[in-house]
Every structure is written in C-alpha cells, then in structure tokens.
Amino acid sequence: MTYIRPAFRHPQLPLNKLGLPVSYYEGALSTLCAGCGHDSISAGIIQACWELNIQPHHVAKLSGIGCSSKTPTYFLSNSHGFNSVHGRMPSVATGAYLANRDLLYIGVSGDGDSASIGMGQFAHVIRRNVNMVYVVMNNGCYGLTKGQDSATADIGSISKSGSVNQFQGIDLASLAIELGATFVAQSFSGDKDQLVPLIKAAIKHPGFALINVVSPCVTFNNNPGSTKSYQFVREHHAMTSKMDYVPEMKTISTSYHEGNNQEIELHDGSTIQLHKLSPDWNPEDRVSAILALKQAAAKQEVLTGLLFIEPETKALHQILGTTESPLNTLTESSLCPGNKELLELNKSWR
Amino acid sequence: MKPTNINNPEYFHQVVDCQYACPSHTPVPEYIRLIAAGKFTEAYMVNWDSNVFPGVLGRTCDRPCEPACRRGRVEEEPVAICRLKRVAADNKEDVKQYMPQGLFAPNGKKIALVGGGPASLTVARDLAPLGYEIHLFDEQPAGGGFMRSQIPSFRLPETVLNEEVGYILNLGIHTHFNHYVRSLKELLQSDYDAVFVGSGAPRGRDLLELPGRNEGDANIHIGINWLASVAFEHTKKIGKRVLVLGGGNTAMDCCRTARRLGGESVKVLVRSPFEEMKASPWEKEDAIHEDIPIIDNHVPKSFVVKEGQLIGMTFEKVKAEYVDNKRKLVPTGEPEVFYEVDDVLIAIGQENSFPWIERDLGIEFDKWNMPLVNETTYCSTNEKVFFGGDAAFGPKNVITAVAQGHQAAISIHLYCSEMNLKTDRPAPFVNLHNMKMGIHEWGYDNNVVTDQRYVVPQASKTETLRDRKKEVELGFDVMEGFKEAQRCLNCDVQTVFTESKCIECDACVDICPTSCITFTTNEENESDIRNKLKVPATNLSQPLYISDTLPTKRIMVKDENVCLHCSLCAERCPTAAWDMKQFYYNVTKAMGMKNEVIG
Ligand SMILES: Cc1cc2nc3c(=O)[nH]c(=O)nc-3n(C[C@H](O)[C@H](O)[C@H](O)COP(=O)(O)OP(=O)(O)OC[C@H]3O[C@@H](n4cnc5c(N)ncnc54)[C@H](O)[C@@H]3O)c2cc1C
Ligand SMILES: Cc1ncc(C[n+]2csc(CCOP(=O)(O)OP(=O)(O)O)c2C)c(N)n1
Ligand code: SF4
Ligand code: SF4
Ligand code: SF4
Ligand SMILES: [Mg+2]
Numbered sequence: 046m047t048y049i050r051p052a053f054r055h056p057q058l059p060l061n062k063l064g065l066p067v068s069y070y071e072g073a074l075s076t077l078c079a080g081c082g083h084d085s086i087s088a089g090i091i092q093a094c095w096e097l098n099i100q101p102h103h104v105a106k107l108s109g110i111g112c113s114s115k116t117p118t119y120f121l122s123n124s125h126g127f128n129s130v131h132g133r134m135p136s137v138a139t140g141a142y143l144a145n146r147d148l149l150y151i152g153v154s155g156d157g158d159s160a161s162i163g164m165g166q167f168a169h170v171i172r173r174n175v176n177m178v179y180v181v182m183n184n185g186c187y188g189l190t191k192g193q194d195s196a197t198a199d200i201g202s203i204s205k206s207g208s209v210n211q212f213q214g215i216d217l218a219s220l221a222i223e224l225g226a227t228f229v230a231q232s233f234s235g236d237k238d239q240l241v242p243l244i245k246a247a248i249k250h251p252g253f254a255l256i257n258v259v260s261p262c263v264t265f266n267n268n269p270g271s272t273k274s275y276q277f278v279r280e281h282h283a284m285t286s287k288m289d290y291v292p293e294m295k296t297i298s299t300s301y302h303e304g305n306n307q308e309i310e311l312h313d314g315s316t317i318q319l320h321k322l323s324p325d326w327n328p329e330d331r332v333s334a335i336l337a338l339k340q341a342a343a344k345q346e347v348l349t350g351l352l353f354i355e356p357e358t359k360a361l362h363q364i365l366g367t368t369e370s371p372l373n374t375l376t377e378s379s380l381c382p383g384n385k386e387l388l389e390l391n392k393s394w395r
Numbered sequence: 396m397k398p399t400n401i402n403n404p405e406y407f408h409q410v411v412d413c414q415y416a417c418p419s420h421t422p423v424p425e426y427i428r429l430i431a432a433g434k435f436t437e438a439y440m441v442n443w444d445s446n447v448f449p450g451v452l453g454r455t456c457d458r459p460c461e462p463a464c465r466r467g468r469v470e471e472e473p474v475a476i477c478r479l480k481r482v483a484a485d486n487k488e489d490v491k492q493y494m495p496q497g498l499f500a501p502n503g504k505k506i507a508l509v510g511g512g513p514a515s516l517t518v519a520r521d522l523a524p525l526g527y528e529i530h531l532f533d534e535q536p537a538g539g540g541f542m543r544s545q546i547p548s549f550r551l552p553e554t555v556l557n558e559e560v561g562y563i564l565n566l567g568i569h570t571h572f573n574h575y576v577r578s579l580k581e582l583l584q585s586d587y588d589a590v591f592v593g594s595g596a597p598r599g600r601d602l603l604e605l606p607g608r609n610e611g612d613a614n615i616h617i618g619i620n621w622l623a624s625v626a627f628e629h630t631k632k633i634g635k636r637v638l639v640l641g642g643g644n645t646a647m648d649c650c651r652t653a654r655r656l657g658g659e660s661v662k663v664l665v666r667s668p669f670e671e672m673k674a675s676p677w678e679k680e681d682a683i684h685e686d687i688p689i690i691d692n693h694v695p696k697s698f699v700v701k702e703g704q705l706i707g708m709t710f711e712k713v714k715a716e717y718v719d720n721k722r723k724l725v726p727t728g729e730p731e732v733f734y735e736v737d738d739v740l741i742a743i744g745q746e747n748s749f750p751w752i753e754r755d756l757g758i759e760f761d762k763w764n765m766p767l768v769n770e771t772t773y774c775s776t777n778e779k780v781f782f783g784g785d786a787a788f789g790p791k792n793v794i795t796a797v798a799q800g801h802q803a804a805i806s807i808h809l810y811c812s813e814m815n816l817k818t819d820r821p822a823p824f825v826n827l828h829n830m831k832m833g834i835h836e837w838g839y840d841n842n843v844v845t846d847q848r849y850v851v852p853q854a855s856k857t858e859t860l861r862d863r864k865k866e867v868e869l870g871f872d873v874m875e876g877f878k879e880a881q882r883c884l885n886c887d888v889q890t891v892f893t894e895s896k897c898i899e900c901d902a903c904v905d906i907c908p909t910s911c912i913t914f915t916t917n918e919e920n921e922s923d924i925r926n927k928l929k930v931p932a933t934n935l936s937q938p939l940y941i942s943d944t945l946p947t948k949r950i951m952v953k954d955e956n957v958c959l960h961c962s963l964c965a966e967r968c969p970t971a972a973w974d975m976k977q978f979y980y981n982v983t984k985a986m987g988m989k990n991e992v993i994g
Binding site: 048049050051052053054055056057058059075078079080081082084085087088234235237261263267275276279 | 468469470835842843845898899900901902904905906908909910911930931933946947957959961963966967968969970
C-alpha cells in the first residue's frame with residue numbers, strides 16, 4: 046500500500062549538525078507514478094538540505110502546476126510552501142522573496158510550467174536575479190495531463206503514441222545563461238551523486254540558480270525514440286565536470302587527478318571543486334558555457350554538471366538597496382519615521 | 396563480490412529470523428497470518444506439524460525465536476510469537492481430523508523408545524504413520540517426561556499436556572508406563588529393529604561437600620525430584636521459610652511452587668549476578684511478582700543444623716570479575732551472611748546419567764560419560780541406537796528435544812529402509828510464490844503497525860498462589876491475539892530482485908523507509924560494501940542481498956537487517972524488478988517421507 050508509509054526508520058540513521066536525521070526532512074508520501082524521475086529529485090533535495098544542516102522552517106517551497114509542481118508536498122514537510130497557478134511560481138517567489146529575504150526559496154517547476162505557459166515569468170525572474178534555487182524537472186512532456194509534447198521536447202523525439210515531434214525544443218539552460226543567470230546547471234534524476242552537490246551549491250549561491258534536471262516520465266515518455274527516457278539519457282550523458290561541494294571549514298581533499306582542476310570560491314567561504322572533463326570549457330565564461338551546450342547538442346548529447354557560475358552576484362535586494370531586515374518584520378515605527386522627520390524632509394525640498 | 400544465490404533456499408531461510416532461530420524451524424509468519432485471519436485450526440496444524448506440542452509450547456517454550464525476531468531490531472520488543480501460538484491452541488476447533496488417521500498398515504519394523512518425553516513422543520508421532528510398531532517405556536505413570544514431572548501446572552495445565560500427548564499415543568503407540576528400563580542390552584537382544592534413547596537428563600546436582608548436608612537431609616531437597624514429587628502429588632507441603640539455591644528455570648519453578656505449598660518467605664539465592672542468571676527474564680519477573688526476592692552474588696557455604704534440625708544456611712558474598720571474557724566470582728571479603736530456613740531446595744543444574752546402558756554394547760562414551768552422538772543423524776556409535784533430546788547433548792528445552800526427535804526419526808526410517816543416514820536425508824520442502832494481487836494489493840497485509848507488544852493478562856495473585864494448579868497466564872483473547880499478530884512483519888514475504896528488469900531509476904532507494912537499498916560500485920570484500928551503504932550495515936549477523944552488475948556497472952545491495960517487508964520497493968518499482976514473494980520452508984519429517992520399508 047504505497048499510500049501508507051511505515052513509521053519505522055533505520056534505527057542507526059546518522060544525524061546532521063542540528064541533530065536531525067534525514068527522515069526529519071521527508072515530506073508526505075508521493076502520489077506520483079512508480080519510478081517517476083521527479084521523486085528522485087525530491088530525494089536529492091531532501092539529502093542536500095539535510096547535509097547542509099538547513100532548518101526546514103527556514104525554507105519556502107514554491108511551485109506551479111504539473112506532476113513536478115506537486116513534489117514540494119513530498120519533501121520538507123516542516124517548511125513553508127505555496128503551490129501557485131500554472132506558470133506563475135516565479136511571481137509568487139519574487140513577492141515572497143521581497144517580503145522576507147531571510148528564507149531559502151526553492152522553486153520547483155516543470156518543462157511545461159516553465160517553458161510553455163510560464164516562459165515569460167521564467168525570463169523575468171532570471172532578469173531580476175531573485176535569490177532562489179529554481180529546479181526544472183524536465184521530462185519533455187506534460188506529465189500531469191497525460192504526456193503531450195512540451196516545449197522542451199527535442200525535435201525528432203518520438204512520443205509514446207508514435208508521433209514525431211516537429212518543433213524545435215527550447216533549451217532552458219542556454220536560455221538562462223543568455224538571460225543573465227549567474228548559476229546554471231544541468232543534471233539527471235538518475236544520478237544523485239551529481240545532483241546532490243549541485244543542489245547544495247545552488248542553495249549556497251547568493252543569486253538566482255537554475256538546475257535543469259532531465260527527469261524521465263516513466264508513464265508517458267520513457268519509450269524507445271524518446272530523448273528524455275532513462276535509457277537515452279544514460280547512453281547520451283556527457284559531463285562537463287565531476288564536482289564536489291566543499292563546505293567552509295572542511296579541509297579539501299579531492300580524489301581527482303591534477304590537471305583540469307578548478308576551484309570556485311563562494312561568497313560564504315565554501316568552495317566548488319571541479320574536475321573538468323571538457324578541457325576548453327570555462328564555467329566562469331558565458332560564451333564558453335553556451336558553446337559547450339551547443340556542441341553537446343550537435344552530438345545529441347545531454348551535457349550535465351555545473352555549466353556556468355558567476356560567484357559574485359547582486360541579487361534583487363542588493364540591486365534595490367533594501368534594508369537588511371526582512372520587509373515583513375518592519376513595524377509601523379520603523380516604516381513611518383514620524384511628523385518631525387517629515388517636516389525636516391519637506392524643508393529640505395523647499 | 397559475487398551476486399547472492401537466491402536459489403539456495405538457505406538464503407531466504409535466514410531472512411525469516413524467527414523460523415531460522417527456531418530449532419524445528421516452525422513456519423512462524425505463516426501461522427501468525429493464519430491467527431490474524433482467525434484460522435486457528437490451520438494455525439495449530441502448521442505448528443503441530445513442526446513442533447508437535449503447540450499448546451504446551453505456546454505456554455512454556457524457551458522461545459529462541461523472540462530474541463531473533465526482526466521487530467526487536469526495529470523497535471523495543473519482538474512479536475510475542477510464543478503466546479500467539481497459544482492463541483491458536485486455545486481457539487482451534489477439531490484438529491484430530493487433520494492428523495494422520497490410524498490404523499496404519501504395519502511395515503513389519505519394531506522400535507523401542509526409552510523415555511516418554513518430548514523427544515521420544517516426536518519420534519513416535521513421525522514414525523507411527525509409516526507403520527512402525529512402536530513401544531514406549533517410561534518409569535513415570537504417564538507420558539510427557541519432564542513436561543509432566545517438572546513444568547508446574549500453574550504454567551502448563553495437565554489438560555493441555557494430556558491432550559497433546561494423547562494425540563500421539565492414540566496413533567497406536569504401545570506404552571509401557573511405570574516401567575524403568577534397567578538394561579539396554581536386554582532391549583537390544585529382543586526383536587527391536589532400532590532403539591531410540593530419549594531418557595532426558597534426570598539427575599539433579601547436589602551440594603554433597605557442604606558442611607551440614609547429611610545432618611540436615613530431612614529438609615534439603617533436590618529441586619527436580621521435589622518438583623516431580625509435587626507433580627505426582629506425593630509432596631503437598633513445605634516449610635514457611637524456604638531457600639532456593641540456583642538461578643535457572645528449575646530454581647524459578649521451585650520457588651514459585653514453594654509459594655503455593657505453604658512457603659511464606661521464599662528466597663532465591665544465586666551465585667552469579669542477577670543479569671547473568673540462566674532463567675529467562677520473564678521467569679525472573681514472574682518470581683519477583685510473587686514476592687520472591689532474588690539475592691544474587693551469594694555462594695552457599697554451609698547448612699546450619701541445631702539439635703538435628705536444619706535451622707539455616709550461611710553464604711559468602713562475591714562479585715563478578717571478568718578476565719579475557721571469562722567470569723570469575725571473587726569473594727568481597729565481607730562477613731558470611733546467615734539466613735534462617737525451614738526447607739532448602741537445590742536447583743543448581745542437572746546431569747545426564749546412563750546407569751542402565753552397559754558399556755560393552757558398542758556405544759562409545761566420552762570423558763564426561765556422555766555418549767558420542769552424531770549431530771546430524773543422532774545415531775550413536777552403535778548403528779541401531781539413536782539418541783535425542785536432553786539425553787543426546789545435555790539439558791536444553793522442549794523445542795530442541797522435538798527438533799532432534801524429528802531428525803532421529805528420519806534416521807531411524809532411513810536405517811530401517813537400508814538407506815544412507817547422511818546422503819539420503821530429505822531436503823526441506825521449499826516454495827516461492829508470488830504475492831501480487833493488484834497495483835496496491837498483496838496477498839498479505841503489508842501495513843506496518845506501530846503497536847507496542849501486548850502484555851499477556853494474568854490471573855490475580857491471591858487466586859493463583861492459593862491453588863497450585865491454577866494457571867497464572869490467561870493468554871491473549873482473540874482480539875488481543877489479532878492485534879499482536881498484526882505486529883509481525885511477514886519476514887517470509889521476500890523481496891526478490893531481477894537485474895534484467897531494473898532501469899536504475901532509484902525509486903526503491905528513495906521510498907524504502909528503513910534505507911535498506913543502495914546502488915553502488917562493487918568491491919572485493921563484503922566489509923567494504925557494508926561500509927559504503929546508505930546506512931552502513933553493521934549488523935554482521937544479517938546478510939547482504941547483492942545483485943549482478945547493472946547497465947551502469949553498479950550493483951544493487953540490500954541490507955536485510957531492518958527491512959520491514961513492507962513491499963514499498965516493489966510497489967514503487969515501475970518495471971517489477973522488485974517483487975514480493977512468499978517463501979515457504981518446511982523441514983521434511985519422517986511422516987512425510989516415502990515409505991520404502993518392505994515388511
Ligand atoms: C524444572 C524444569 C522446568 C523446565 N521448564 C521448561 C520450560 O518451561 N520450557 C522448556 O522448553 N523446557 C523446560 N525444561 C526442560 C525440558 O523439560 C527438557 O529439556 C525436555 O523435557 C527434554 O525432553 P526429553 O524428551 O529429552 O526428556 P525428558 O522430558 O526429560 O523425558 C525423559 C523421560 O525418560 C524417563 N526415563 C529416563 N530414564 C529412563 C529409563 N531408564 N527407563 C524408563 N524411563 C526413563 C524419565 O522418567 C522421563 O520421563 C524444564 C526443565 C526443568 C527441570
Ligand atoms: C492555466 C492552466 N492551463 C493549463 C493547465 C493544464 N495543465 C496542467 S499540468 C500541465 C502541464 C504540466 O507540465 P509540466 O510542467 O512539464 O509538468 P509535469 O507534469 O510534466 O511534471 C497543464 C498544461 C492548467 N492546470 N492550468
Ligand atoms: S505522469 Fe509522468 S511525470 Fe507525472 S508522475 Fe507519472 S511518471 Fe511522473
Ligand atoms: S516480525 Fe514476524 S516474521 Fe519477522 S522475525 Fe518477527 S515474528 Fe518472525
Ligand atoms: S520491503 Fe522494500 S521498501 Fe520495505 S523495508 Fe524492505 S527493502 Fe525497504
Ligand atoms: Mg513535464
């Protein structure tokens with residue numbers, strides 16, 4: 046009965062620095078199809094938040110509509126959440142972020158939610174550099190409405206019913222780099238070893254961070270001929286790099302060979318350790334990142350890993366120069382300085 | 396590491412912790428499910444086939460299954476397996492119709508059984524349906540051995556014992572009660588084709604070397620002799636102040652019996668620390684509940700006799716010290732303590748004794764005067780003579796006697812069929828069958844309840860202390876039995892993995908509530924694999940289930956340790972690479988073998 050989850054957990058579950066077991070970060074039992082890639086990504090988010098010792102009540106989960114957008118229910122039950130209308134998660138996230146800059150915002154969307162109905166919102170949330178993690182669970186179809194081709198379906202990809210997609214797919218990662226995103230990564234739901242460090246780095250990035258995760262829809266788009274199936278992605282998987290996220294304090298000991306190593310320091314002193322697999326790609330250079338994506342696409346490869354990062358970035362609050370205190374905590378006394386101040390101000394304009 | 400060979404029935408057998416730990420490998424989860432379904436008669440018969448005395452064992456078994464039970468690794472307490480057995484026995488309907496129905500066509504072979512305890516009775520039950528003419532000898536007036544003479548009626552009512560001994564004797568067994576076998580030679584010289592020795596370990600240890608032992612003899616009793624004398628109603632009273640020496644189950648039965656025979660101040664004095672006493676925790680609890688203090692770390696030093704009358708005992712106080720894991724009891728140096736007493740019961744262990752077995756019959760004995768018995772065939776060095784139960788390897792318990800009886804019966808049958816006792820032994824009956832009924836439906840109740848172990852209700856103390864025969868435990872009623880049965884995790888419903896179907900989507904890894912499943916790269920050593928699992932597999936007594944190499948060059952590793960058998964992995968698997976299959980394992984009994992004896 047997958048609708049009842051036993052209450053017992055492994056009695057030797059390790060605890061994080063907050064003294065919490067990973068089970069504290071779980072959500073309700075998923076109602077997605079058995080084997081849906083989205084569930085793996087939820088598990089990756091749970092793992093990343095547990096490893097980073099994040100207090101679940103310091104997190105807000107936001108989503109739109111779709112199977113992917115249902116997933117916030119299935120992780121971090123002890124967090125805040127808002128399940129918005131189709132394609133409108135970015136506006137809700139922007140508003141929430143403006144009101145309370147202290148929370149960690151995790152937005153979850155689908156390829157339909159972001160690349161079709163929400164395309165405009167997607168562009169603007171990037172442009173405004175809202176400090177959030179934006180996860181696209183990309184299955185190339187509208188899973189929730191029974192598998193119609195989405196705007197990210199690759200041209201030539203064959204659907205379960207046998208029809209061939211005639212339209213050019215939107216590449217969300219290239220687009221995000223183009224639009225000025227300062228953290229863009231791509232991953233595969235079937236590779237948690239890669240996904241979890243990426244989510245951790247994205248959480249630590251002080252601006253907008255996109256992770257476009259290929260996440261097979263087992264029910265409607267896992268057939269031969271689909272370019273978003275488990276088998277296709279496993280066979281056409283190319284990595285930019287192997288990556289570790291190394292929290293501050295911890296001494297660095299990468300097991301990778303010398304040579305193509307690159308270390309990227311984040312604003313809080315933690316680092317991303319990269320072992321580059323494609324030699325001419327430079328993760329801190331937009332042009333090189335886009336080039337790497339185009340080259341991979343030409344070879345029918347799914348390029349995964351960290352694609353682009355600009356560690357020093359100004360998020361929306363910095364751009365607007367708002368106060369450090371979350372706006373929702375400001376009371377009338379600080380918002381309304383009083384008649385004396387007003388008179389002073391008016392005097393200065395006379 | 397090589398993939399696990401699940402075609403070897405021993406692999407899944409060990410996953411069913413309780414059944415594996417049970418000496419006669421009773422299919423526990425199978426009968427627990429039957430109890431939950433209200434099928435008490437069927438549940439009783441599953442037990443009867445394996446352990447022969449479900450009603451007796453449901454009250455008295457040493458329950459090696461319970462410390463092994465998986466539930467005890469997931470939460471505080473194991474399933475009350477033993478007391479569930481009693482629910483089946485208490486609520487069954489007519490079971491006789493499902494038992495072998497005599498008369499059995501004789502096969503011309505004649506077997507003698509020495510002793511009428513559980514070991515001999517098991518041999519009798521397993522062989523009688525094959526047409527053997529079976530003669531059972533016991534010096535007692537009725538069958539049951541120690542189950543009758545030692546286990547007190549307040550734990551095991553005579554009616555329950557009589558019923559279950561009766562099922563066997565009614566299979567046409569020739570009983571010779573009140574008949575002590577004085578000479579094995581004589582038996583062998585008569586026309587028996589084989590002899591089974593199930594004479595138990597009938598001699599209680601004494602403290603002959605202690606000062607005052609002889610002078611105080613009138614009030615000093617050997618525990619097991621005294622219990623037998625109470626059981627057969629020769630002894631009806633005991634003094635007001637009683638000391639019981641010893642810390643095993645005999646001591647516990649002695650002190651509780653003494654409380655019912657007039658003992659007002661009954662104390663148990665034991666050499667070892669309380670935690671290390673041989674008695675089971677529940678036996679100690681029951682004694683303490685009946686106002687019997689257990690005084691540990693006291694070594695008896697002397698019986699104090701005044702004017703020919705025992706008046707007390709002295710003890711030396713000791714403490715336990717451990718050197719190289721060996722315990723030594725070291726005197727604390729405190730002055731000896733004196734306890735006043737009217738009667739003393741010595742319950743410090745039993746020994747085997749075979750004064751009736753001549754030493755020139757080809758039966759070899761070791762330096763401890765124990766016969767050399769083969770641990771698989773239970774045959775002695777005389778091919779016609781078999782041993783089982785306490786007589787074979789020293790005092791154990793009823794379920795061990797039964798398990799050995801089954802094996803000895805197989806050997807006797809093979810011997811009489813002129814077959815090889817080792818190479819012709821029958822394999823267990825095994826079966827693996829699918830439990831899938833629908834998308835979210837299985838042929839078993841996979842919902843894991845969080846109920847804590849239910850406590851067996853007891854009759855009031857004032858009532859039970861007044862009447863030696865009044866059973867203390869009332870047993871679970873049907874509803875309590877159902878709830879307790881629901882705590883069972885159905886460990887026989889196995890998770891079966893098919894590599895070729897797995898698409899490595901991680902769904903099972905993500906859903907498993909107890910983090911049992913990991914996909915990882917293979918290693919040479921098991922310990923390296925154990926260390927890198929999602930939760931390291933530190934319980935080395937529990938196996939790893941390892942798959943063959945998958946397309947990503949990884950392997951699937953499942954740590955069986957705390958798997959809840961909840962089926963979520965199988966329900967979440969989109970390709971049915973995981974499946975839940977019920978594994979049925981049953982030790983073959985002689986009763987179920989082909990009858991190849993030509994009479
Ligand atoms: C006080 C006490 C309490 C116990 N409580 C429990 C309990 O709660 N649960 C449990 O599982 N186990 C218990 N045991 C242990 C259990 O009773 C024995 O392990 C078990 O009965 C052994 O079975 P058996 O068939 O080997 O021999 P026994 O049951 O000992 O039967 C042997 C029989 O052979 C007879 N005999 C011996 N020599 C001869 C001869 N030469 N001729 C004729 N007859 C002979 C004896 O009189 C006896 O009746 C207890 C033991 C004692 C002493
Ligand atoms: C305004 C509006 N338009 C259309 C729909 C119908 N609808 C529901 S889910 C969905 C597509 C979801 O696709 P995606 O975001 O890729 O999620 P998936 O189910 O594939 O994870 C659509 C079109 C809707 N719910 N609301
Ligand atoms: S329809 Fe597709 S995307 Fe939706 S839950 Fe099922 S497998 Fe996942
Ligand atoms: S949970 Fe049930 S099947 Fe598993 S070991 Fe305990 S009694 Fe046996
Ligand atoms: S049955 Fe499967 S999901 Fe349930 S505990 Fe066992 S391995 Fe985990
Ligand atoms: Mg989609």
